[in-house]
Amino acid sequence: MITSLEDLSNEVFLEIFDYVKIHDLAYGFWNLNKRLNQLIRSLKNLSLIIKKENTYESIVFSQQIIRIVIVTLANIELNPFSNLRSLTLNMANENHLKQIRSDILPNLVYLSIPISFDFQLTKQLASEIFSNCFTSLRYTDLRIVNMPDFLSWSQCSSLRSIHLFSPNINIIPLILQTCTQLTYFGIRITNEHRLKIFSLPNISNHPLKEFIFIQPRNSTFIFDIESIFPLMPNLKRLDLQLYTTSFIDLIELISKSFRNLVCFNCYIMEYRNKDEIIDIYKIRNIHSSYFNIKYILREHDSCLYTTHQNLIRLENLPNELLIDIFKYLDIRRLYRSFYNLNDRINNLLESLNQLYLVIWSLKDDHYDDLFASRVHTLVVHFNVSYNLSRYNNVRHLVLFHSKHDQISQVMINGSHLETMSLISPRCFYTTFGFHEMIFSNKFPYLKSCHLTNVYSPSFQLRQLSWSQSPFLRSLHISSHDSLIHATAAPILNACPNLHSLHLSLFQLDHTPLDVKPHENLKKMKFILNNLIWPLDNTIFETFFCSMPYLERLIIQRSATIPEMLSDLLQFDWLSKVITQHLSYLKQFIFYLHFINSNKMDQSEFNKVICQIQTNFVNNFHNYRHYRLKISKI
Structure with missing residues (x-):
């Protein structure tokens, strides 16, 4: 009767080893005893996949390895x-x-x-x-x-x-x-x-x-x-x-x-x-x-x-499966490849609704009139001229690197849009006018908006009275302007039903915020794309006072080590501000992103991570849904 692993015969061991990865062979069986070492040494035709520098198993079994795949x-x-x-x-x-x-x-x-x-x-x-x-x-x-x-x-x-x-x-x-x-x-x-x-x-x-x-x-x-x-x-x-x-x-x-x-x-x-x-x-x-x-x-x-x-x-293929396949294909290429093959395919193409169209150029728009009224999402890249009125049922619009003519199309013909993204626009004054329309309810059906390269207006223009945009529920804003956080006040005032706010800034200053407490904002993500963190928490205290009913909060910052290690070990992770002003908060995640972490060896870096994690836990020891997540490059 076999009572232990060593009671197995050599033949059974060799059969088992055929199914064991070389990594597990090295760390699980090698050097357990002389018999197993001899059996492992008798193995031929070993294969190895190398995902990093030479590993322990590659050194131990180098003479027995006949196949290598390098993926690094x-x-x-x-x-x-x-x-x-x-x-x-x-x-x-x-x-x-x-x-x-x-x-x-x-x-x-x-x-x-x-x-x-x-x-x-x-x-x-x-x-x-x-x-x-x-x-x-x-x-x-x-x-x-x-x-x-x-x-x-x-x-x-x-x-x-x-x-x-x-x-x-x-x-x-x-x-x-x-x-x-x-x-x-x-x-x-x-x-x-x-x-x-x-x-x-x-x-x-x-x-x-x-x-x-x-x-x-x-x-x-x-x-x-x-x-x-x-x-x-x-x-x-x-x-x-x-x-x-x-x-x-x-x-x-x-x-x-x-x-x-x-x-x-x-x-x-x-x-x-x-x-x-x-x-x-x-x-x-x-x-x-x-x-x-x-x-x-x-x-x-x-x-x-x-x-x-x-x-x-x-x-x-059945019609249902063909329609599912067509949904994953670029609509212009789809029509160019399948239109007029036969009546059945034409009928299936005409049955497609809520189409997704990406415009890179006007060279391939020969079939657009056949499906323009069914385009639901429109993405326009670079300085491509397009006629928004041609796609009169678009509900979701994304503009990349757009200039005056592209944005003007939206200002004139975009009142029916439900979601809108303006990514890296290239015309300041037109963009500013566009922002004023967004926050003055000129797009009455707009529910979600993503705006990048946002700059705060001058002091005089900042005093403009935006009317409210009651249907705007989700807002994503990014900017390199140091004063843009001050624009958050009129934005919050203009969007009384805002539910989610994503704010990505390069830096902050201490300009006071004049904003009434927002009753409907429940989700907030704040990213500071700068290594310089404010010296005190006054600005966050003022900021979070304006959103007392917040339920989910994400904050993201970057740091270098060992230069900023002492600051991080003394950092309170905004615990006083959060516990004092965000009493409805259910989830808090702080993302800490380390830059130049390769200056430290791995063991020392792991010790630092443990110290920082301990500091975070000590500040939020009674809040089990609060997390610190650390990444590095």
Whole structure:
């Protein structure tokens, strides 16, 4: 009868270890006893994911690890992993790339570099790979690979599989000439270069069995892909995503060029003659691998031929699911892609309500009149001219970096808006007039408003008598103006039913506030985007006196350590002001954001955090829903 873990046989232990992560293996089993150490040492083919600098498990098991995935920009030492077979660099930096050498990783079989932050080193690495420096390497994914200088690659007989991105189509014949034993080749062309037909190499009977060619779908360039076909006569599987002038000519040439073809996949856009009749049955009969080709007529006399079943089955989806899918798509792109495909799709598009439209430019507004009356949320970026009256049922409006003309549209035609955001406007005087309209009930349906770059008016203008905006319930204001907190008084007076206020300021001064106690304000978030905190709490006392029925309060400030440590340890966290004036408060969160915390080592920093937390708790020891949350960079 087994009564303890050590009673298990070696075979059972080894079976268990197959399901244990290498981290748990190191910290849970290693060095428990000699027997377990021997069993762990007998393990082969360990895999490791590195999310930070070299860890304990990577050091202990370095000789047993054959697969590593690096998902950090931290410097990693690869020297200890002499038996490494597979390496994936999800974010390759200079430190990583310099260590990918045949003398450091002589047994490397698989190499993948999805993202590289050093173009020159990646180019140098590609040159070494395609010059047979890594004699064991069989599979590689190098992403961006450009044409070498002076065509300097020598032959590479080890590689069997390559996947890469390249800006130049002429790299295809060069790789075929260089990699004489290649059986799989996938490439995505990222730029528009002509194929140099007259300099194509003389390659006979290349063993390539599978070829994938992908052209970006936003590119309409016609590549002379047919000229490459003679270089790969033994293809069995072909996948093409490109543009062509004649689909029928292309697939007829493919059927003649590749006698061994058993699988053909495509996503090919053809610029067709509008009088040409498409005979899909004739196309399918050209070759047995064409049996699942289908087509979709597109706008501008184009036709999409594809074998991708997920696109073809779209019309088989029920209306409810199609409508749910459409809700996640940009409305302009949705109409550009689906409108006039058939009557059913048109009816579904016309049934969509409360549309969300983002305007980046006026170049794509050809279909706007078809859905303008159903746009419920409108977002306008930069200095784009738009006609708000065109979208007469908009209820939610967001303007980014707007100027006079964009804001004037709202002032004239925006009386029906329910929510409004004016982010980083670029015209002071128009913006000031716009603010006066907001707080004088010129937008009678407005319930929520987000305003940035707000500046307090001059003393004389500040005395203007705003009429009340009784329907405004939520307000978000940010500013770099030192006097803007004084504007909070007329804002609170002008919004008697305000329920939530978010105030983000750069600094405060001690200008007195003249405001009556606000009876309906329940939620408040206050952010001070400056390291300088007021010397005393007088301004907060005056401020919170104006909102005695507050129920939820969030305050956020930044600090540096160790420079501000003594101040923080003596800080009372506004406890006297809060307990004295906010008797209805149910929840209080203070966010403390540390800057330059890397000046302290981690253990010392943790001690400081404990001291600060203790100080906070001591000030609010009877309030269990009051929290201090600390973050750092």
